[in-house]
Amino acid sequence: MNSPQKTSRIGQLVQHFSQLIDQAKLTPGARLPSIRSAAKEFKVSTFTVVQAYDRLVALSYVEARKGAGFFVARGSSSIEQKRSAVPLQDVYWLLNDGFDPAPNALAPGGGSLPDSWVDEPGLRRAMRSLGRGCGPLAEYGDSRGLPALRQWLQSYLGERGVYVESEQVVLTQGASQALNLVINTLLQPGDCVLVDDPGYINLLANLRDHKVEVVGVPWTPHGPDIAKLDELLARHRPKAFFTNPWLQNPTGSSYSPAVAHRVLQLADTHDCWIVENDVYGQLVQNNQPLLAALDNLQRVIYVGSLSKSMAPSLRVGFVTAEPAVAEALQHYKMTTGLYSSQLSEHLALQMLNDGSQRKRYQKLRDRLWQAQLFARQQAQQMGWQCWAPIAPTPFLWIGSSQQDFDPVALARAGLKQNILLSPGCIFRPGLEATPWLRFNVALSEDPAIWRFLAESQGNTSRVT
Amino acid sequence: MNSPQKTSRIGQLVQHFSQLIDQAKLTPGARLPSIRSAAKEFKVSTFTVVQAYDRLVALSYVEARKGAGFFVARGSSSIEQKRSAVPLQDVYWLLNDGFDPAPNALAPGGGSLPDSWVDEPGLRRAMRSLGRGCGPLAEYGDSRGLPALRQWLQSYLGERGVYVESEQVVLTQGASQALNLVINTLLQPGDCVLVDDPGYINLLANLRDHKVEVVGVPWTPHGPDIAKLDELLARHRPKAFFTNPWLQNPTGSSYSPAVAHRVLQLADTHDCWIVENDVYGQLVQNNQPLLAALDNLQRVIYVGSLSKSMAPSLRVGFVTAEPAVAEALQHYKMTTGLYSSQLSEHLALQMLNDGSQRKRYQKLRDRLWQAQLFARQQAQQMGWQCWAPIAPTPFLWIGSSQQDFDPVALARAGLKQNILLSPGCIFRPGLEATPWLRFNVALSEDPAIWRFLAESQGNTSRVT
Numbered sequence: 001m002n003s004p005q006k007t008s009r010i011g012q013l014v015q016h017f018s019q020l021i022d023q024a025k026l027t028p029g030a031r032l033p034s035i036r037s038a039a040k041e042f043k044v045s046t047f048t049v050v051q052a053y054d055r056l057v058a059l060s061y062v063e064a065r066k067g068a069g070f071f072v073a074r075g076s077s078s079i080e081q082k083r084s085a086v087p088l089q090d091v092y093w094l095l096n097d098g099f100d101p102a103p104n105a106l107a108p109g110g111g112s113l114p115d116s117w118v119d120e121p122g123l124r125r126a127m128r129s130l131g132r133g134c135g136p137l138a139e140y141g142d143s144r145g146l147p148a149l150r151q152w153l154q155s156y157l158g159e160r161g162v163y164v165e166s167e168q169v170v171l172t173q174g175a176s177q178a179l180n181l182v183i184n185t186l187l188q189p190g191d192c193v194l195v196d197d198p199g200y201i202n203l204l205a206n207l208r209d210h211k212v213e214v215v216g217v218p219w220t221p222h223g224p225d226i227a228k229l230d231e232l233l234a235r236h237r238p239k240a241f242f243t244n245p246w247l248q249n250p251t252g253s254s255y256s257p258a259v260a261h262r263v264l265q266l267a268d269t270h271d272c273w274i275v276e277n278d279v280y281g282q283l284v285q286n287n288q289p290l291l292a293a294l295d296n297l298q299r300v301i302y303v304g305s306l307s308k309s310m311a312p313s314l315r316v317g318f319v320t321a322e323p324a325v326a327e328a329l330q331h332y333k334m335t336t337g338l339y340s341s342q343l344s345e346h347l348a349l350q351m352l353n354d355g356s357q358r359k360r361y362q363k364l365r366d367r368l369w370q371a372q373l374f375a376r377q378q379a380q381q382m383g384w385q386c387w388a389p390i391a392p393t394p395f396l397w398i399g400s401s402q403q404d405f406d407p408v409a410l411a412r413a414g415l416k417q418n419i420l421l422s423p424g425c426i427f428r429p430g431l432e433a434t435p436w437l438r439f440n441v442a443l444s445e446d447p448a449i450w451r452f453l454a455e456s457q458g459n460t461s462r463v464t
Numbered sequence: 465m466n467s468p469q470k471t472s473r474i475g476q477l478v479q480h481f482s483q484l485i486d487q488a489k490l491t492p493g494a495r496l497p498s499i500r501s502a503a504k505e506f507k508v509s510t511f512t513v514v515q516a517y518d519r520l521v522a523l524s525y526v527e528a529r530k531g532a533g534f535f536v537a538r539g540s541s542s543i544e545q546k547r548s549a550v551p552l553q554d555v556y557w558l559l560n561d562g563f564d565p566a567p568n569a570l571a572p573g574g575g576s577l578p579d580s581w582v583d584e585p586g587l588r589r590a591m592r593s594l595g596r597g598c599g600p601l602a603e604y605g606d607s608r609g610l611p612a613l614r615q616w617l618q619s620y621l622g623e624r625g626v627y628v629e630s631e632q633v634v635l636t637q638g639a640s641q642a643l644n645l646v647i648n649t650l651l652q653p654g655d656c657v658l659v660d661d662p663g664y665i666n667l668l669a670n671l672r673d674h675k676v677e678v679v680g681v682p683w684t685p686h687g688p689d690i691a692k693l694d695e696l697l698a699r700h701r702p703k704a705f706f707t708n709p710w711l712q713n714p715t716g717s718s719y720s721p722a723v724a725h726r727v728l729q730l731a732d733t734h735d736c737w738i739v740e741n742d743v744y745g746q747l748v749q750n751n752q753p754l755l756a757a758l759d760n761l762q763r764v765i766y767v768g769s770l771s772k773s774m775a776p777s778l779r780v781g782f783v784t785a786e787p788a789v790a791e792a793l794q795h796y797k798m799t800t801g802l803y804s805s806q807l808s809e810h811l812a813l814q815m816l817n818d819g820s821q822r823k824r825y826q827k828l829r830d831r832l833w834q835a836q837l838f839a840r841q842q843a844q845q846m847g848w849q850c851w852a853p854i855a856p857t858p859f860l861w862i863g864s865s866q867q868d869f870d871p872v873a874l875a876r877a878g879l880k881q882n883i884l885l886s887p888g889c890i891f892r893p894g895l896e897a898t899p900w901l902r903f904n905v906a907l908s909e910d911p912a913i914w915r916f917l918a919e920s921q922g923n924t925s926r927v928t
Contacts, residue, residue, distance in 0.1 A: 008787075008788070008791040009787070009788055009791070010788060010791055010792060010795075044788065045786070045788055047788055047789060047792075048788040051649075051788070051792045096795065099607040099798060099803075100606055100607050112603075112604055114603065115600040115601075115602050115603045118602045118603070119602065120600075120601060120602040123601060123602050123807070124594070124595045124596070124597075124601065125595070126595075127591040127592070127594055127595030128591070128592055128595035128596065129595075130588070130591060131588045131589070131590075131591030131592035131595055132588070132592065133588075136579040136584075137579075137584060137587060137588065137777060138579050138582045138583065138584040138587050138775040138776060138777050138778075139576075139578065139579045139582070139776055139777055140576055140776045140777065141777065142564055143563040143564050173637050173641075173779075173801055173804075173805070174801065174802055174803075176800070176801045176802040177637075177800075177801045180800045180801055184673075185515075189653075202798070202799065202802060205798075205799040206799045206800055209648075209796070209799050209800075311602040311807070312602060312603055312604045312803075313601060313602050313603055313604065313605065313805060313806040313807040313810075314602075314805060314807055315637075315802075315803065315804070315805040315807075322509070323472075323473070324472070324473050324474060324508065324509055324511055324512040324515070325511060327472040327473070327474055327475075328474060328511075328515045331474075331560065332673070334563060334666070334669075335666060335669040335670045335673050336640070336641075336644045336670055336673075337637055337638065337640045337641045337644055337801075338638055338640040338666060338779075339563075339638075339776075339779065340637075340779070341637070341777060341778060341779040341805060341808055342777040343587070343775070343777040343778055343779075343808065343811075344805055344807065344808065346777075347807075
């Protein structure tokens with residue numbers, strides 16, 4: 001990304017080789033230098049080379065052949081895909097270091113709500129209140145997580161039509177650990193899974209690292225494209241479909257009732273797990289039933305977050321599923337990381353029970369709605385398009401219909417001015433080019449962002 | 465274990481097949497029922513059968529042959545090993561559900577310090593103090609973890625002779641997540657690793673699930689057996705040696721200086737990573753340098769915990785290594801679970817800075833010393849032996865030299881009276897039989913425990 005931020009040694013090597021491949025200086029079938037000779041040539045440790053080659057494998061640039069070394073990938077689909085994909089070098093920094101923008105950066109491309117939008121006062125209130133109390137607070141607790149919070153979730157899920165025992169709920173360090181447990185429980189390297197395209201960036205990274213074949217299902221403003229989903233289920237026989245049906249990240253749109261019904265029907269027909277990722281569940285206002293409710297947790301595994309829109313620093317997520325799956329998830333939770341933080345769970349429960357959350361969520365939705373209106377207005381004034389109807393979500397998927405519009409060039413220009421943008425390609429399984437970008441409306445209120453975008457129009461067309 | 469607690473469906477299947485194999489009703493090479501037919505026979509889902517077979521594979525009972533199904537393992541070493549190993553059925557409950565003893569149980573076999581031994585008051589004080597303060601507290605923060613806490617660790621490690629930049633420190637959800645990141649970063653399924661034998665139970669479980677070949681290095685009262693280590697390094701060419709040099713879990717003994725030096729020499733000769741697991745680092749009092757200090761983080765990866773002996777519910781651990789390894793660990797941290805809890809990190813730092821921790825650690829060591837004295841006295845009165853000299857650690861490795869002494873039978877009898885014991889075999893890579901047990905002296909102060917043990921002497925010999 002030509003970013004002002006420094007890139008790690010591993011990152012430099014990944015970018016170096018991906019560039020050679022993208023520029024056809026290394027062609028399909030060509031052998032990469034051996035680990036030892038690359039280490040010598042680039043003056044790095046063999047560990048660094050192994051890690052770089054592993055990431056190139058995960059990104060389908062390179063194939064490992066047991067005992068023979070590493071070769072430029074020649075699998076037909078991955079090559080075709082690569083021809084249309086954005087050069088890895090251009091987005092590597094965003095994919096790997098975008099989590100830590102410079103402290104004074106503007107980050108309209110960021111993924112989470114800022115401190116001033118979440119319940120900082122409520123968190124401090126809960127800390128003072130629990131700090132004054134008594135009862136065990138410093139111990140590990142229960143391996144599935146704080147029983148009282150699992151009971152709270154049992155009734156919360158019940159209100160949303162998902163009837164579970166509290167033993168079927170496993171608390172995790174955020175929804176991300178929950179997704180990671182699902183990946184480790186359901187999938188073996190080499191398995192195929194379907195994902196929303198575009199979809200959740202960090203899930204894609206995790207699946208790639210897990211050496212799973214990832215196939216995107218085109219996302220429409222009403223959920224996945226059903227005809228395409230049917231075709232992909234039949235062709236790839238995937239183990240699971242990871243989807244984010246409500247206020248989807250990155251587009252902000254949701255399944256229609258008919259799509260929800262059809263997706264479950266198709267999953268039944270093709271014997272495929274559905275992983276319903278619902279991290280912003282508490283922002284959703286409509287009365288549409290969850291996939292987990294429609295299906296009664298037969299083949300749906302439901303992942304949620306309690307802290308994300310309340311106090312992200314708590315890192316309290318959960319997953320619920322049929323009893324055998326829940327038991328397997330708990331097993332992996334313990335072997336790979338032991339207990340979740342009982343203290344965070346106590347604090348989350350205290351916040352949920354203090355009576356102010358329902359009102360706060362209403363306020364948060366109003367505020368998101370206002371921020372959506374502002375950002376949409378700004379975008380439309382520049383002649384950009386909004387992809388989905390307005391909804392109370394942080395995410396806005398916008399782009400220009402100008403023929404030579406290149407979001408990656410725009411993001412590169414942004415980085416130079418300390419403005420972090422998220423070009424749409426980073427949310428796609430094969431980094432395929434797209435004229436869209438993801439904005440976070442809660443982080444897009446500064447007029448300097450829109451001034452920069454207006455000024456950059458035309459300067460960032462597809463000449464790099 | 466014939467435990468009063470219910471065992472999951474997956475667990476029941478694992479126990480069923482392991483019993484058939486242990487009793488030679490299923491012999492090496494025999495094919496297990498197909499997934500579908502087992503599901504039908506046992507009236508469970510195919511998911512349950514797959515999970516059970518996977519665990520049997522991880523425990524070397526069964527081999528998966530691609531496309532052909534699951535077969536009783538016939539690998540020579542695993543079979544020989546199994547002949548001497550304890551039947552899985554006898555310890556399955558302890559391995560999988562021992563994390564959650566019944567609320568009114570006595571748990572001298574437990575692994576952690578109880579609430580009354582850790583800094584519950586300090587935790588509440590930190591919560592009240594931070595709860596009254598201001599500044600960002602609810603956000604995700606930095607992907608490596610709270611910068612101020614990493615700087616604290618930089619100077620803490622410097623005092624112990626390990627000189628790092630704070631960017632080389634990655635904060636994690638407890639030392640367990642740190643170990644899991646190391647496993648995912650260094651190892652591929654099929655790789656070989658060495659571990660302390662006996663060693664850390666949850667590390668063994670994680671390595672098994674990761675489908676890594678695990679070879680034990682016999683542990684002496686002064687650390688690993690050096691001659692044997694040399695031989696195993698040469699024979700197995702392992703990628704890494706996971707070891708717990710200080711106040712080792714489960715034996716409570718530590719490396720001697722000469723052993724530390726020799727282990728690092730051998731690791732150099734055989735090009736093997738050393739993963740120094742030092743969760744109880746803050747309890748260690750001697751002035752012996754860490755492996756990480758001797759080696760200057762060339763081939764040592766150092767894992768520690770801040771919360772374990774301060775406030776376990778915080779779940780704050782860390783890992784430090786050379787820059788390229790630290791960067792790779794951070795990459796896996798983010799793809800598999802995103803940020804660690806910035807709130808927990810703030811609270812840990814507040815506790816570490818409040819001036820009382822040094823004094824508290826001295827008190828904790830005194831208290832552990834007293835509890836060691838008591839438990840050792842009780843054990844000796846029964847004619848049991850203590851394996852290592854006394855040290856301020858929760859762990860005491862004791863056993864009877866009586867010829868027919870069977871710790872597994874004793875543990876089984878204990879469970880019936882709601883007393884959770886940890887027979888030594890569960891800390892061994894192949895569940896090999898051993899006349900030792902691990903006690904946690906902080907959980908062994910109740911005279912009822914020792915009454916039970918004295919009464920059980922003789923009733924629990926090797927007739928089951």
